Amino acid sequence: MRYSETGFNLEIDLSRGNIERVETDPKLTELHLGGLGTNAKILWDRVPPATDPFSPDNLLVFGTGLLCGTPAVGCNRTIVSTFSPQTLLMGYSMMGGFWAPELKHAGYDKVIFRGKSPNLIYVWINNDKVEIRDASHLRGKGAVETSKLIRQELKEPNAQVSAIGLAGENRVYMASIEQGRSSASRLGIGAVMGDKGIKAIAVRGTKDINLARPAEFMELCNDVLKYIQHRDENPIKNVEPIFEGLGSPQEMKIVDEKWHTTGFMWGNARTRRKDYWTREVEEKWRKSQESVRTRLISCYNCPMKCGAIISVPGLSTYMMKCYSKLTYTMAAFSDLDFGFKIAQRATEYGVDGFSTPQVMAFALELYDAGILTDQDTPGMPSDTEGRFYWLLDRIVRREGIGDILANGTYWAAQQIGKGAEAYAHNNIKKHEQLPLKLGMLNPVYFLMYCTGEKANITQIEGQFPQEPFPEREQREEFVKDWIHVPDEKFKQYFLDWEPRGERANPYYPTVDMAVEIVDWQEKMHYLDDALGTCAGLSSFPLKPPYHIHNYPTFISSATGMDMDEAGLAQVYKRNRNLIRAINVRRGLRRVDEKPPEDHWKKRFPELEEKLLDAYYKFKGWNKDGIPTKETLQELDLAYIAEDLEQRGIIKNEQG
Ligand code: SF4
Numbered sequence: 001m002r003y004s005e006t007g008f009n010l011e012i013d014l015s016r017g018n019i020e021r022v023e024t025d026p027k028l029t030e031l032h033l034g035g036l037g038t039n040a041k042i043l044w045d046r047v048p049p050a051t052d053p054f055s056p057d058n059l060l061v062f063g064t065g066l067l068c069g070t071p072a073v074g075c076n077r078t079i080v081s082t083f084s085p086q087t088l089l090m091g092y093s094m095m096g097g098f099w100a101p102e103l104k105h106a107g108y109d110k111v112i113f114r115g116k117s118p119n120l121i122y123v124w125i126n127n128d129k130v131e132i133r134d135a136s137h138l139r140g141k142g143a144v145e146t147s148k149l150i151r152q153e154l155k156e157p158n159a160q161v162s163a164i165g166l167a168g169e170n171r172v173y174m175a176s177i178e179q180g181r182s183s184a185s186r187l188g189i190g191a192v193m194g195d196k197g198i199k200a201i202a203v204r205g206t207k208d209i210n211l212a213r214p215a216e217f218m219e220l221c222n223d224v225l226k227y228i229q230h231r232d233e234n235p236i237k238n239v240e241p242i243f244e245g246l247g248s249p250q251e252m253k254i255v256d257e258k259w260h261t262t263g264f265m266w267g268n269a270r271t272r273r274k275d276y277w278t279r280e281v282e283e284k285w286r287k288s289q290e291s292v293r294t295r296l297i298s299c300y301n302c303p304m305k306c307g308a309i310i311s312v313p314g315l316s317t318y319m320m321k322c323y324s325k326l327t328y329t330m331a332a333f334s335d336l337d338f339g340f341k342i343a344q345r346a347t348e349y350g351v352d353g354f355s356t357p358q359v360m361a362f363a364l365e366l367y368d369a370g371i372l373t374d375q376d377t378p379g380m381p382s383d384t385e386g387r388f389y390w391l392l393d394r395i396v397r398r399e400g401i402g403d404i405l406a407n408g409t410y411w412a413a414q415q416i417g418k419g420a421e422a423y424a425h426n427n428i429k430k431h432e433q434l435p436l437k438l439g440m441l442n443p444v445y446f447l448m449y450c451t452g453e454k455a456n457i458t459q460i461e462g463q464f465p466q467e468p469f470p471e472r473e474q475r476e477e478f479v480k481d482w483i484h485v486p487d488e489k490f491k492q493y494f495l496d497w498e499p500r501g502e503r504a505n506p507y508y509p510t511v512d513m514a515v516e517i518v519d520w521q522e523k524m525h526y527l528d529d530a531l532g533t534c535a536g537l538s539s540f541p542l543k544p545p546y547h548i549h550n551y552p553t554f555i556s557s558a559t560g561m562d563m564d565e566a567g568l569a570q571v572y573k574r575n576r577n578l579i580r581a582i583n584v585r586r587g588l589r590r591v592d593e594k595p596p597e598d599h600w601k602k603r604f605p606e607l608e609e610k611l612l613d614a615y616y617k618f619k620g621w622n623k624d625g626i627p628t629k630e631t632l633q634e635l636d637l638a639y640i641a642e643d644l645e646q647r648g649i650i651k652n653e654q655g
Contacts, residue, residue, distance in 0.1 A: 002026065003212040004066055004558040005034055010108045010130060012123065014196055015056055015115030019130050024109065030561060031636060033530035034066035034109060036092055037575040039081035042112060043090060044578060044640070049585040049647075053085040053188075054171065054195045060113040062103070062162070062201065065532015069104030069209045070558055071217065073224045073545070074537040076101055076300040078162070078179075079529055084187035086173045086355075086408050087429060089583045090453070091187030095162070096248075096299035096534055097179045099203060102160040106205025117197030120169070122150060124159075125203045135199035140166055142348025143178035144318055150202050159202045165350030167396040168194035172406040174355040174395075178347060181299060181307055181319050185352040186455040188408075212560030220554055227545040228303060228537075236542050238474045239465070246544055248536035251325050252296055252308035255286045260326055265437040267331025267361030268409070268426060270598065272437075288336040293320075299534065306536060315344045324353035331357035332388045342388060349396040355408060360391040362409045362423055363401070371418045376401045428599075429592050441506040441600040442466075443514035444521075446608060447615050450593040451518075451625070453579045454525060462521030462539055463547070464490065468497040468504070484547040486520055486565075493517065506602070511610050515618045520548075523572045527551060530575060574635040576619075577627045581640045584649060590616075590625045626650065 011020045039061045051057045060082045067075035078100040084091030122135040147161035167175035168190035175190030176183045235244035240259045258277040296305035311317045329339030366372040394402025413424035479491040524539035538546035555563045620631030632641040644650040
């Protein structure tokens with residue numbers, strides 16, 4: 001019997017219209033857990049490295065995490081993986097909500113799409129019955145609207161639906177997959193779904209999921225709930241409001257946005273709005289938020305209520321998630337009212353709330369610089385808010401200049417020319433758009449931005465504070481119940497971290513400490529993304545209920561696998577190296593691992609090189625960021641070493 005997983009994937013060949021239920025190899029669960037780990041294994045095995053993201057040979061994998069659908073609190077993530085049209089590398093994006101648990105209850109761990117459908121379709125998974133259905137009547141419909149229409153059509157109000165909007169249909173590189181209470185937004189995953197001709201996937205499942213040791217598992221889940229309550233009653237002191245509690249950033253509860261609005265450059269800006277946040281603005285924002293926020297909502301089996309139903313008069317309701325509240329507002333140098341309105345349209349279109357406002361701000365910067373002219377933007381209104389709507393409408397339809405902007409700032413700048421490249425100044429790994437710029441280089445963040453395979457900056461943060469606390473007593477207080485540290489030495493690293501002086505950024509945490517901290521943060525993210533745990537209850541906030549010490553018992557009692565911390569560390573390393581190898585095979589090298597030039601005001605080239613050298617060495621990679629043969633062999637990835645060797649990547653690049 002398989003525990004915590006169903007042991008079956010759905011394989012759908014869209015070119016042939018063929019659907020198969022395929023039993024999976026339990027050995028792969030031992031090696032990679034599930035979710036991101038096994039998604040990556042499938043992409044390595046089955047998608048040749050030269051495959052274009054829009055080729056029928058590219059796969060689109062909807063994977064559930066290993067603990068999804070079990071009573072484990074907050075384990076509800078769908079991990080969508082494919083090759084990104086934006087970066088050409090592996091792209092993966094996690095969505096919360098209810099879709100993954102529903103798929104597990106229908107009897108499947110993953111849905112794997114290959115080929116392309118000649119017509120627009122949707123897939124209806126109703127336990128054992130799976131159909132490909134015509135979706136021509138849904139063409140051009142909004143993502144949220146599509147979900148409603150499909151539920152009505154199926155007469156199944158409990159079906160969970162993942163859908164794309166116009167942006168996905170038109171292969172916009174910022175297209176998201178929307179799921180009502182969450183979305184898989186980053187790196188153009190929705191564009192691949194549209195390219196394959198899939199408008200939506202509806203799921204209804206009523207089967208059980210087996211647990212190896214259910215009584216023990218339920219006790220662990222109850223401990224998590226008790227701990228969540230404890231954290232609720234004991235918010236973290238001496239940090240910004242956003243870091244006090246648990247969950248995905250509680251943007252729908254929090255109104256104090258001083259830190260976010262004044263601390264970062266937003267959109268394509270090069271300056272901060274340092275004096276933006278005043279008492280008047282706070283009051284205005286409070287009124288705006290409270291007048292449209294109908295109620296707070298949670299994902300499957302979670303008490304945290306991180307999202308909100310938003311009802312703006314005259315517009316259809318939608319769910320506001322995370323930073324979309326700020327990204328449009330700040331990129332347009334506008335107000336929260338505007339943010340709530342345009343996010344409704346953007347959600348129906350199905351676009352990433354991080355990249356899209358940045359692309360629009362980039363276009364306006366080009367227009368101000370005379371690189372784009374009135375001829376390129378016929379009929380564009382004169383006010384910024386009007387321009388944002390105008391640009392959004394054109395981008396999702398790929399109309400006129402929108403057709404170029406739909407490819408994101410990196411590719412658009414190349415196409416536009418005339419010096420436009422200098423305006424695509426927020427990109428990392430060439431193509432991926434970072435929505436902020438900062439002052440002093442932080443060595444931990446330098447490494448995470450440069451080397452992370454997960455899209456920046458979507459909760460790559462972790463259980464180590466982002467900034468030092470001003471007073472030693474505050475730090476001593478913090479470490480007292482810091483049970484999450486993988487090793488006691490991390491407490492000392494934090495205790496000695498000062499805001500100023502010798503033990504301050506950029507030289508403290510030291511190079512070696514920075515590498516270890518990044519490794520801890522990454523480990524938690526990789527485990528969450530394999531297990532399907534929401535980062536908001538694990539890798540992202542300070543002092544969360546899930547951590548490296550209680551994960552092994554959770555996994556063991558759910559799956560029956562014998563798992564301890566050392567074994568779990570091995571799984572993390574294996575998945576980390578597997579994804580690195582996938583991207584290395586597609587050309588990722590050290591030269592790509594650098595932040596935008598002006599991301600930090602103060603840069604330290606020598607230190608940055610040392611950080612990268614030390615990180616690569618720690619990981620068992622060569623100086624170009626390529627895993628060595630020995631590292632791969634130790635992780636049961638000898639087949640990858642062989643492949644990289646045959647391609648001359650290891651042999652030629654090492655030394
Ligand atoms: S913490 Fe928030 S985002 Fe995460 S599962 Fe719970 S409700 Fe969803």
